[in-house]
Every structure is written in structure tokens, then in C-alpha cells.
Amino acid sequence: MAREMYPMCARCTKRVCSPFIKADEVPSIDDAPPFCPMKLMPDFLKNTLAEYDKPEIHEFARQASIQEFECYERVPGGMRTKNPRILELIEFSRKCGYKRLGLAFCGGLAKEAQMLTDVLENKGFEVVSVCCKVGAVAKENLGLKPEEKIAGPDNWESMCNPIVQAEVLNAQNVDLAVMLGLCIGHDTLFIRYCRVPMTVIAVKDRVTGHNPLAALYLSSSYYGRLMAKEK
Ligand code: SF4
Helix, strand or coil: CCCCCCCCCHHCCCCCCCCCCCCCCCCCCHCCCCCCCHHHHHHHHHHHHHHHHHHHHHHHHHHHHHHHHHHHHEECEEEECCCCCCHHHHHHHHCCCEEEEEEEECCCHHHHHHHHHHHHHCCCEEEEECCCCCCCEEEEHCCHHHHHHHCCCCCEEEEEEEHHHHHHHCCCCEEEEEEEEECCHHCCCCCHHCCCCCCECCCCCCCCCCCCCHHHHCCCCCCCHHCCCCC
């Protein structure tokens, strides 16, 4: 049976969507691989692109691309990067006129939340922050068994509460919500319930200092078991 064709940009070696051509030339979509979304769903892409015509979206996307541009600089040796993500967050928030930022952080990164709050307040922002354990609701409320608690069966353990984190930031009318170190799954719920613009300053990785790509970079050497095929 023929395999269903679906977008697989991660497998592309052509990258005709980002060609090295002059500004007045036209990218050659014909050279794209058969699984290219530009070939598979051209009408869908065309219709979706119309979203950028909405004035508010257009301006937001324009500012985001200016921000992207400003993260590089041309120097005699070529091009180099210059802005860490925290600076990007500050600069982009200023571009958008955001004054009140909302920080949804993991209790395991409380120190980082404090430092980030210091940085953002020092740059003139108001920072509303909510810890993942907000509500102090026992994990048993989610149906967890005593032996499934990290603190041990005999100890209290508050459940992570990303829905309340999101709703508090929604209710506080923050201009931008910033996720800091929420776990996988908890972050998914936060994103689902967050109704204000949202970005991520860091994702949780307990082993790599919150740098999940470190495991990928080691996957052909010290962390080779990551690539082992499993059913
Ligand atoms: S959009 Fe098409 S050309 Fe671009 S990376 Fe995806 S498959 Fe390749």
C-alpha cells in the first residue's frame, strides 16, 4: 500500500523555501521534494497566508521579523549573533508596547523566576508571577497513588496546576505570558488555557540544565541510546 504523503520538512535537503537568490528572483518550487507542503497543499498555504493581512497580525509579525533581524549584526568577518533570548524578550516586549508581563514558572525554577523578575523589573516592566504549585492541591486529587508521588508515599505533594497559572495570568490582563520551565504536559495545558499572547523563555530539562537539545547533540556519542530503534 502506498504510503500517505505528508509534510516532512525535517527530511528536506532542498530547502527551496529559503533559497540563496537575489530579491528580484523567484524561488523555484518545482525543485521542492514531493513531501513539501508547498507542493502538497498550495491552496491551503495561499489561503492561510491571508491571515497576515489582518492589521493586528500583520503588525505583530512585522515586529517579530524586525526583532529577528536585530539579533544579528554584520561585522567585517561576516555575520554574527548578538542577543540572548532574555534580551530578545525585553526588546520584543518594548516593540509591542507591553508593560505588564506574566511569568508562569515551575517551583523547581523559583530562583530563576526571581532573577528573571529582577531583570524585567529593572527594565521597567511590571511582572505578575504564578508558581506551578499555586492552589496547594494534593496530587491525590488527580488520582495519583501514594507511590506515584516524588516526595514519597507518606508526604504531602502539591500537584502542578497549569490551568490555574494560565487563568490567573488571563485574569490579571497581562500583555504577554512567559513560560519558565514548566514540565511537558503541564506546559501543554498552560498553552491550552492561556488566552493572552504567550512565549517561552525556557523549557524544563531536569538533566541538562534546561537545555533539551544537549541530549540531541550527544545522541551520536555519549547518549547514543537515544537513537536506538524501538517499536
Ligand atoms: S517547505 Fe518544502 S522546500 Fe522548504 S524545507 Fe519544507 S519541504 Fe523543503
